[in-house]
Each structure stands twice: as C-alpha cells, then as structure tokens.
Amino acid sequence: MSALLTxxxxxxxxxxxxxxxxxxxxxxxxxxxxxLAAGRTLGIVGESGCGxxxxxxxxxxxxxxxxxxxxxEGAPVTATRDARWRAMRRAMQMVHQDPLAALDRRLTVGExxxxxxxxxxxxxxxxxxxxxxxxxxxxxxxxxxxARYPHELSGGQRQRVVLARALVLEPKxxxxxxPISALDVSVAAQVINLLHDLQIRFGMAYLFISHDxxxxxxxADEVAVMYLGRIVEQGPPEALFHTPAHPYxxxxxxxxxxxxxxxxxxxxxxxxxxxxxxxxxxxPFHPRCPRAVSRCRSEAPTLRxxxxxxxxxxxxxxxxxxxxxxx
Amino acid sequence: xxxxxxxxxxxxxPVPGSAAVSHEPLLALDAFTVAFAGRDHxxxxxxxxxxxLARGEALGIVGESGCGxxxxxxxxLRLLGQGVVTSGRVLLAGRDLTxxxxxxIARVRGGRIGLIFxxxxxxxxxxxxxxxxxxxxLALHRSLRGEAARTEALRLLxxxxxxxxxxxxRQYPHELSGGMNQRVMxxxxxAGEPEVLVADEPTTALDATIQAQILDxxxxxxxxxxxxxVLISHDLGVVAELCDRIAVMYAGRVVETAPARQLxxxxxxxxxxxxxxxxxxxxxxxxxxxxxxxxxxxxEAMPPGCAFAPRCARATAICGTRVPELAPIDDRxxxxxxxxGPHDSRLTAPxxxxxxxxxxx
Numbered sequence: 237m238s239a240l241l242t243x244x245x246x247x248x249x250x251x252x253x254x255x256x257x258x259x260x261x262x263x264x265x266x267x268x269x270x271x272l273a274a275g276r277t278l279g280i281v282g283e284s285g286c287g288x289x290x291x292x293x294x295x296x297x298x299x300x301x302x303x304x305x306x307x308x309e310g311a312p313v314t315a316t317r318d319a320r321w322r323a324m325r326r327a328m329q330m331v332h333q334d335p336l337a338a339l340d341r342r343l344t345v346g347e348x349x350x351x352x353x354x355x356x357x358x359x360x361x362x363x364x365x366x367x368x369x370x371x372x373x374x375x376x377x378x379x380x381x382x383a384r385y386p387h388e389l390s391g392g393q394r395q396r397v398v399l400a401r402a403l404v405l406e407p408k409x410x411x412x413x414x415p416i417s418a419l420d421v422s423v424a425a426q427v428i429n430l431l432h433d434l435q436i437r438f439g440m441a442y443l444f445i446s447h448d449x450x451x452x453x454x455x456a457d458e459v460a461v462m463y464l465g466r467i468v469e470q471g472p473p474e475a476l477f478h479t480p481a482h483p484y485x486x487x488x489x490x491x492x493x494x495x496x497x498x499x500x501x502x503x504x505x506x507x508x509x510x511x512x513x514x515x516x517x518x519x520p521f522h523p524r525c526p527r528a529v530s531r532c533r534s535e536a537p538t539l540r541x542x543x544x545x546x547x548x549x550x551x552x553x554x555x556x557x558x559x560x561x562x563x
Numbered sequence: 564x565x566x567x568x569x570x571x572x573x574x575x576x577p578v579p580g581s582a583a584v585s586h587e588p589l590l591a592l593d594a595f596t597v598a599f600a601g602r603d604h605x606x607x608x609x610x611x612x613x614x615x616l617a618r619g620e621a622l623g624i625v626g627e628s629g630c631g632x633x634x635x636x637x638x639x640l641r642l643l644g645q646g647v648v649t650s651g652r653v654l655l656a657g658r659d660l661t662x663x664x665x666x667x668i669a670r671v672r673g674g675r676i677g678l679i680f681x682x683x684x685x686x687x688x689x690x691x692x693x694x695x696x697x698x699x700x701l702a703l704h705r706s707l708r709g710e711a712a713r714t715e716a717l718r719l720l721x722x723x724x725x726x727x728x729x730x731x732x733r734q735y736p737h738e739l740s741g742g743m744n745q746r747v748m749x750x751x752x753x754a755g756e757p758e759v760l761v762a763d764e765p766t767t768a769l770d771a772t773i774q775a776q777i778l779d780x781x782x783x784x785x786x787x788x789x790x791x792x793v794l795i796s797h798d799l800g801v802v803a804e805l806c807d808r809i810a811v812m813y814a815g816r817v818v819e820t821a822p823a824r825q826l827x828x829x830x831x832x833x834x835x836x837x838x839x840x841x842x843x844x845x846x847x848x849x850x851x852x853x854x855x856x857x858x859x860x861x862x863e864a865m866p867p868g869c870a871f872a873p874r875c876a877r878a879t880a881i882c883g884t885r886v887p888e889l890a891p892i893d894d895r896x897x898x899x900x901x902x903x904g905p906h907d908s909r910l911t912a913p914x915x916x917x918x919x920x921x922x923x924x
Contacts, residue, residue, distance in 0.1 A: 283770035390858040420627035421797065422874075425841035425854035432851075447771065454843040454852065477845050491775035492845055493800030495827050504779055505772045508740045 239271035240441050246304035248290050262513045264290040266465035277442040279456030287465040288445045292411045329402035333414035335394035339386040345397040346382035352405050371400040392423035411443045453477050461485050464520040471546025481548045483525045588615035595651035597638040608862045609635050610815045621792040623802030626812035629859050632795050633763050641668050674704045677752030681764040683744035687736040693747050694732030700754035719750040742773035759791035778804055811835045814870035821896035832898040833875045877902045
C-alpha cells in the first residue's frame with residue numbers, strides 16, 4: 237500500500253507496583269492500528285491518560301513498543317538509537333506543546349533552526365543560514381528574528397521557530413503533540429492556518445494529537461478518538477463530530493462548550509475515566525456509558541466498520557455487514 | 564464623578580433570571596487600577612476598571628493571557644501581596660475592600676466571597692485531609708466545630724456531588740482525581756456561604772468530560788442558592804455557558820461588555836469580533852480561520868492611544884492619539900472604541916461579522 241505510516245496492533249504496557257507489592261500492568265496503548273497517507277492529517281483526540289501522547293512516542297521510536305509494529309515508508313521503526321533510526325528520524329519530526337521548553341534558551345533561534353542541518357551534515361555555513369532563513373520566511377518570521385533568543389519572542393513566534401526547526405530537514409511526517417494548546421486564541425488561529433499552509437506547500441503528513449475537538453476538526457482529514465489506550469471511533473471529522481456513533485464520542489462532542497444555543501442535550505458522563513491499571517472488563521467505557529447493556533460488561537467490542545464506512549468499537553453501533561435501522 | 568457614573572450604570576443593568584436584584588451592586592470595581600512595582604519604576608497592568616455585579620448575577624471576564632483578567636480580581640481581593648500597587652475602590656455591598664484591615668479582608672475571602680482557582684490540586688494543602696481543609700473553612704467562617712462541622716462537611720461534599728463522603732473526609736488531595744479535587748475546592752468555597760463565587764479558570768486544567776461536570780455543578784449551585792459568580796476564563800465557550808453578562812478585557816482594560824447572548828451574536832468592538840472569528844468551531848462549514856494579526860503588547864511597551872490599534876483592521880489615525888473610554892451602544896451594551904463612536908449604535912449584526920457558532924444551522 238502507499239501509506240506513509242502504518243501502525244499495526246501497537247501496544248505499550250508498563251509494569252507498575254500495585255498495593256501489595258505485586259507488579260501490575262498499565263495498558264497505556266493497547267492494540268492501536270491506523271494508517272496515514274503522505275500529505276494527509278490524522279487527528280488523535282482523547283482525554284488525559286487515553287494514550288494519545290504515548291502513541292506519538294511509539295510512532296517515532298522514542299519509546300519501545302510492547303507489541304505490534306510501526307512501519308514508516310514500509311520499513312519498521314524501532315526504538316534502537318542506531319544510525320538507521322537517526323536517518324529515519326530525519327524524515328519524522330516532532331512539535332511539542334510548550335515551545336519555550338522545546339527551545340534552548342542559550343542559543344539564538346537562528347542557530348537552533350540551523351542546528352539539525354549541522355547535526356545531519358546536510359549543510360553548513362552560509363548554505364545552512366540560507367536554508368534556515370528560507371524557513372523563517374515560510375513560517376512567517378522576519379530575518380531580524382534570526383539573532384534573537386527564545387525569551388525575546390512571543391509564544392506564537394516561538395512555536396513558529398519550532399516549526400521552522402522541524403521543517404528544515406524536509407520531513408515527510410510531522411508528529412504534533414498539542415502544538416497550539418499553550419497559545420492564546422488569536423495566536424492559535426495564526427498557527428493553525430500556518431500548519432495548513434505549510435502542509436500544502438511542503439506536502440508532509442501530520443499526526444496531530446490534541447484534546448481540543450474544535451482544533452482537530454479544523455485541521456484533520458481523519459480523526460481517531462482514543463479511550464483507555466484504544467481507538468473507539470475513527471472517521472472523517474464531519475461524520476465524527478456531527479453524528480458521533482460511539483457513546484464516548486457523543487459525550488465528548490456534547491461536552492464542548494458552545495457559544496450559542498446547543499443543538500443536543502449535553503451528555504454529562506458520571507465519574508472519572510478509570511485508571512488504566514484497573515481497566516474494566518468488557519468494554520472499557522461501560523462503567524461510564526449511559527447506554528451500556530449486559531453484553532458490554534463481559535465482551536470487549538472490536539473496532540469494526542459501520543455502514544457509513546467509519547470505524548467504531550461499540551456493540552450498539554450496527555456493523556457494516558448487518559445493515560439495519562440505526563438505533 | 565466616576566462613582567456616580569458607575570452606580571448609574573449598574574442601575575441600568577437589571578439582571579435576567581436572578582431572584583433578588585437590588586439597586587446597589589453586590590460587588591463593584593470603581594476606577595480600579597493595578598501596577599507591579601519594579602526596582603525603579605512601576606508597570607501598570609490594569610488601567611482603570613469599572614465593573615459591577617448585581618446580586619445573583621453571573622459575570623464572565625474574558626481575555627487572553629496578560630490582559631489582566633485574573634490580576635484584577637486577585638488584586639481586588641488583596642491576594643497579590645507586596646509589590647502590587649492598586650488604586651480605586653472595590654466595593655462589597657458598599658464597603659471598600661481596599662480600606663479594610665487584614666483581619667477584615669481575611670473574613671471576607673472565603674466568607675462573603677468564595678474563591679476557586681485553575682489548579683485544584685495545588686490550591687489544596689497536600690498534607691491535610693479533605694475533612695481538615697473543609698473543617699478549617701467552617702471554623703473560620705461559620706464557627707462550626709466538632710460534630711456540627713462534620714455533619715456540615717458531609718452535606719457540602721454531597722452538595723458538590725462527591726459520594727461516599729465519610730471516606731473522602733479522611734483522604735488526602737493526592738488520593739483524588741483533578742475533577743474530584745475541584746469539587747472539594749468548591750465545597751470549601753461553599754463552606755463560607757458566599758454571596759459571590761470568584762472562579763479563576765476553574766475548568767482549564769480539567770478534561771472535557773470533567774469540565775462539563777464542573778460547569779453543571781456550578782450552574783446547579785447558583786440555581787439553588789442564588790449565589791453570584793465572577794467567572795474568569797480565556798474560553799468564551801465556558802463563559803457563554805454560565806454567564807448572564809460578559810466583559811471582554813484587552814491589555815488591562817475592559818473593551819466591551821454586554822449581555823452574553825448579545826455580545827456573542829452582535830459583538831461591536833473589533834477585538835471581540837476578532838476573537839470570535841479566530842475560534843475554530845465544531846458546527847457549520849469548515850472555513851479558514853481569521854486570526855487577529857500580531858500579538859498582545861507587553862505591559863511595559865504599550866502603544867499610545869488604543870492598545871488594540873496596532874492589530875486592528877479598522878484603526879484610523881485617531882486611534883493612536885487617545886485611549887477610548889467605554890461608551891454605551893445601548894443601555895446594556897458598552898464598547899471602548901473610537902472608530903465605533905459613542906453613538907454608532909444600530910444593533911443590526913455588523914457587516915462582515917464573524918459567522919458565529921451561535922448562529923448554527
């Protein structure tokens with residue numbers, strides 16, 4: 237297939253000490269599969285602890301998988317820090333939430349954008365400076381920003397520097413973990429538009445991780461909703477956010493504060509997401525699910541296609557092959 | 564003179580849906596300013612706020628980081644300590660908080676005015692049980708001790724939706740989730756039977772489904788008790804859910820205030836319009852966002868005249884010459900903009916107004 241990134245049955249488990257000193261297993265990511273085509277954007281949404289950031293680290297080989305595999309351009313991504321991994325990482329870059337933490341306070345931002353070129357021995361001296369400056373222009377920074385230090389720039393400008401530094405190696409995949417969550421509304425919109433423009437101009441794919449449904453809807457071609465380490469629903473953003481099929485997606489969508497009259501009654505879920513160490517039997521969502529039936533308590537649903545082509549992991553969502561009136 | 568103006572204004576704001584509206588505002592900021600004292604100069608950060616809250620009213624304060632939305636209220640309650648210079652008055656039912664003794668203000672905070680903050684887990688004392696922390700508030704503000712305090716603490720936990728109260732009272736903050744700790748913070752705030760709750764980004768650190776729970780809880784409590792609310796948030800959506808009226812702040816000033824629905828449906832100030840156009844939406848067609856260009860000015864580098872002028876598409880030469888005052892657009896809607904003019908008033912939705920999520924298909 238022509239997928240740039242293929243993730244198959246990916247898992248990451250951690251052993252954690254339990255109450256009586258016994259070791260227990262925390263399933264941070266538990267059997268996640270998806271593909272991402274070149275130049276496209278897959279958004280991953282979910283609440284804290286759902287495994288979305290761990291998924292990002294696994295994709296980049298920053299942490300070893302407990303099971304499953306990640307293929308980038310058909311080749312496995314491993315978490316061994318060897319020459320092959322480094323060469324692969326040139327094409328897979330990451331953008332974090334907090335640009336100030338991601339930048340080195342003691343180097344000018346220009347030096348930091350040139351640094352990847354020097355490390356990978358792709359250019360140096362005047363050539364490196366010219367490539368870095370070209371990216372300054374692409375992300376909307378001025379030449380006179382080049383010699384500034386991170387603290388001299390605003391939050392939005394810093395995130396532009398981080399983007400320039402990620403793009404200087406001409407990656408094919410950009411993994412963005414909450415890239416605009418630390419930015420104010422008026423500036424966040426600038427960066428969202430910039431991400432869109434850069435994708436059109438340079439053609440890289442985005443794996444875009446966020447807790448903010450509205451931001452993901454703005455930028456993603458496809459969205460996966462995660463809950464307790466698993467994808468519970470996946471499909472195009474319009475389908476997912478306008479007619480969510482999985483009860484968790486429905487609650488998540490209805491929880492988004494609305495500026496106007498709301499269309500649907502809000503579904504307020506009882507309780508907190510369960511601890512990933514004490515994952516409930518059956519469907520992991522059933523203790524909070526307003527629609528759970530007895531089957532949900534015993535049998536875990538698999539992620540399967542619904543009649544409209546989206547994927548859902550819920551016993552109550554009719555499968556594509558059993559077309560009947562939707563509940 | 565300012566005093567007259569502000570009380571006249573508050574009289575012109577009858578509050579929808581609130582039980583007891585008196586003419587005197589419950590809480591009023593009167594020409595209130597805040598400056599941070601540096602070694603050799605002070606940096607003004609809040610430049611003269613006139614705002615009032617009627618009994619039972621819910622007022623939302625919205626703005627981006629650095630606009631002074633939190634600093635205004637923390638300074639008004641004298642929580643910022645040394646190094647902060649304020650002027651103007653903060654009137655609670657006519658009594659000036661800025662003139663009170665430390666003893667008096669300490670009784671007001673957590674008593675007549677309840678407070679909750681963004682990060683509940685760091686607002687709570689990690690080495691005291693939940694019971695001890697609720698008990699402290701009950702002893703200080705209601706002189707309840709022993710069995711009476713315990714009974715009341717259990718009632719409060721029940722009120723904020725925490726089941727199994729007896730066990731929770733013996734637990735420590737680290738044993739509870741973030742959402743649960745915010746419920747505890749609300750219980751502590753309710754312990755003083757406040758007339759108004761000042762909530763500074765109360766759901767910002769919480770997950771979406773937990774945020775929905777906490778917003779519902781605050782709404783329920785207000786419906787039952789008639790408690791007023793000052794909700795400070797960067798999130799217009801959160802404020803729109805709970806508030807009767809919204810004040811938008813920019814660079815240390817209120818630039819627009821109106822009933823919530825009116826502000827969202829027909830914003831007048833170019834900054835408010837810009838904020839709404841910059842918000843991604845869940846409903847309606849997916850359109851390119853219209854960001855506000857540039858960034859918020861630093862307090863020590865404020866532009867002359869209107870602070871928003873350098874980012875404003877409608878700015879003219881006059882905007883750089885003087886600071887616009889809040890001027891009425893109609894009897895409940897005010898905006899501080901020289902280009903709008905004081906009586907540029909016809910409240911039709913302005914041409915080119917952002918497509919609101921509120922006007923959803």
